[in-house]
Amino acid sequence: MRTYERTHPWLNFSLDLRTLPPHLWALLGEVASKCDHVAGVPLDPEVAKYIHHVYLAKGALATTAIEGNTLTEDEAKAYLDGKLDLPPSREYLGKELDNIVAAFNKIVAEISQKGPRPLSIQQLKDMNKQVLRGLKLEQSVVPGQLRRHPVVVGRYRCAPYEDCEFLLAKFIDFINGFSAPAGMSPIYSVLKAIIAHLYFVWIHPFGDGNGRTARxxxxxxxxxxxxxxxxxxxxxxxxxxxxxxxYRKLDQARDPNGGVIAFIDYAVRGFWEGLVDQLELIKGQQWRVAWINYVHEQFKGKNSPADTRRRVLALALSEQEKAIGKNAIRTLTPDLAQLYAGKTTKTITRDLNRLSEMGLVKKENNRFISQREKILAFIPWRHNSRQSK
Known part of the structure; x- marks a missing residue:
C-alpha cells in the first residue's frame, strides 16, 4: 500500500456522476448553452478585442490574486496595456501577471496550431515552470520539478512527496480518460475542468505555483x-x-459524503453567474454599435453644420449613463466644445429639441438622455406587460 492511500483516501480518482443532483445537471446545461451564445455572437473586431482584453486581465489577475497578488483590476489592465510602471518593490507583482499571460497565450497558440491534445505530465511541468519563471522562490522549490519535501497549505497536509510522481501519472490517466457521451461534450468538459482542478490541488505536486497551475x-x-x-x-x-x-469548499471537498459534488456545484454556479455578466457586457457592446449605426443612418445625406453638430451631440449623449443638464453639453466632449464655441444657449436648445423630435434624445426633469432603448424592439412590450399585471 502506498502512503497516500492511508493518508489521503479521497484521492481515489473517481467521480460517480449518478450522484449529481438534477439541479446541477440543469445548471451545467445552462452553462453550455450560454457558452454557445458567447461563441456565436457577431461582434465588431475592435469590440471583440476589447472584451477579450477585459477577461484576459480579469483571469490573469484573479489567478494571481488568489495567491496574494495585490494589484487592483484597474492596475492590472493598465500594466498589461503598458500604461503602468511599477516601482521596484512591486515589480514582482507585474512579473506574476506576465507569467500567467504568457502561459495563457501558449495554451491558445498550441491549441490553435496543433489542435486539442491530451494532457501530459511534461505539459504540467511546463505550465508550472512558466508560472514561476523569474520569481523569487524558496530554496527547495525548482520550477517545473516535482517537490521532494512535505508541504502544508493552511490546515491541509498535501499528498506525500514520495507519491507525487505516481499520483500525477494517475491524474493524467484519469483526466484524459474522462470521456463524454454523444452530445454531452460541453457539459462533461466543464465537469472535467473542475474535477481536474480539485485533484491537482489535492496532490500539490510542485513546490510552489500549484493553484495557478491548476487553474x-x-x-x-x-x-x-x-x-x-x-x-x-x-x-x-x-x-x-x-x-x-x-478555500472553504476545497477543504470540505474531502468529505466522502458529498464534498466533491458540493465543490462542483459551487464552481458551476459561479461559472453560470460569470457567463450572465459576460453576456450582458457583450449585449451592451452590441447595443452600443447598433445605436451608433442607427444614429448615422438618421443623418444620412444630412451634412450641414447644424446636422453635423447634432449627430455628434446624439452620439456623445449615448455614452452617458445619466441624464445631462443643458449647461453641461458644451463640456461633454472636446468635439462638442469646439462645435459649440461661439454658439449661444439657444443653439444648444434648438439642437436638443431637434434630436428629441427625431426620437434620439428624451427630456427628463430638464435634463437630457439618449433614447437608446428605442432600438430594443421588444422592450416596450415587456415593459407594458409588467405594468398590466
Whole structure:
C-alpha cells in the first residue's frame, strides 16, 4: 500500500456522476448553452478585442490574486496595456501577471496550431515552470520539478512527496480518460475542468505555483473543448471573487459524503453567474454599435453644420449613463466644445429639441438622455406587460 492511500483516501480518482443532483445537471446545461451564445455572437473586431482584453486581465489577475497578488483590476489592465510602471518593490507583482499571460497565450497558440491534445505530465511541468519563471522562490522549490519535501497549505497536509510522481501519472490517466457521451461534450468538459482542478490541488505536486497551475489546467481543458476564450477565465475569476468560500469548499471537498459534488456545484454556479455578466457586457457592446449605426443612418445625406453638430451631440449623449443638464453639453466632449464655441444657449436648445423630435434624445426633469432603448424592439412590450399585471 502506498502512503497516500492511508493518508489521503479521497484521492481515489473517481467521480460517480449518478450522484449529481438534477439541479446541477440543469445548471451545467445552462452553462453550455450560454457558452454557445458567447461563441456565436457577431461582434465588431475592435469590440471583440476589447472584451477579450477585459477577461484576459480579469483571469490573469484573479489567478494571481488568489495567491496574494495585490494589484487592483484597474492596475492590472493598465500594466498589461503598458500604461503602468511599477516601482521596484512591486515589480514582482507585474512579473506574476506576465507569467500567467504568457502561459495563457501558449495554451491558445498550441491549441490553435496543433489542435486539442491530451494532457501530459511534461505539459504540467511546463505550465508550472512558466508560472514561476523569474520569481523569487524558496530554496527547495525548482520550477517545473516535482517537490521532494512535505508541504502544508493552511490546515491541509498535501499528498506525500514520495507519491507525487505516481499520483500525477494517475491524474493524467484519469483526466484524459474522462470521456463524454454523444452530445454531452460541453457539459462533461466543464465537469472535467473542475474535477481536474480539485485533484491537482489535492496532490500539490510542485513546490510552489500549484493553484495557478491548476487553474491553467482548467483553462486548457475548456479551450481544448471549444469554449470561447473569454469564458475560459470565468472560473478563476469566480474563485477570486469568493476567495474565502473557495478555500472553504476545497477543504470540505474531502468529505466522502458529498464534498466533491458540493465543490462542483459551487464552481458551476459561479461559472453560470460569470457567463450572465459576460453576456450582458457583450449585449451592451452590441447595443452600443447598433445605436451608433442607427444614429448615422438618421443623418444620412444630412451634412450641414447644424446636422453635423447634432449627430455628434446624439452620439456623445449615448455614452452617458445619466441624464445631462443643458449647461453641461458644451463640456461633454472636446468635439462638442469646439462645435459649440461661439454658439449661444439657444443653439444648444434648438439642437436638443431637434434630436428629441427625431426620437434620439428624451427630456427628463430638464435634463437630457439618449433614447437608446428605442432600438430594443421588444422592450416596450415587456415593459407594458409588467405594468398590466
Amino acid at each position: 491553467l489546467i482548467e483553462l486548457h481543458i475548456l479551450l481544448s473543448s471549444g469554449f470561447p476564450q473569454p469564458t475560459g477565465h470565468l472560473l478563476s475569476n469566480h474563485y477570486n471573487l469568493t476567495r474565502q468560500e473557495y
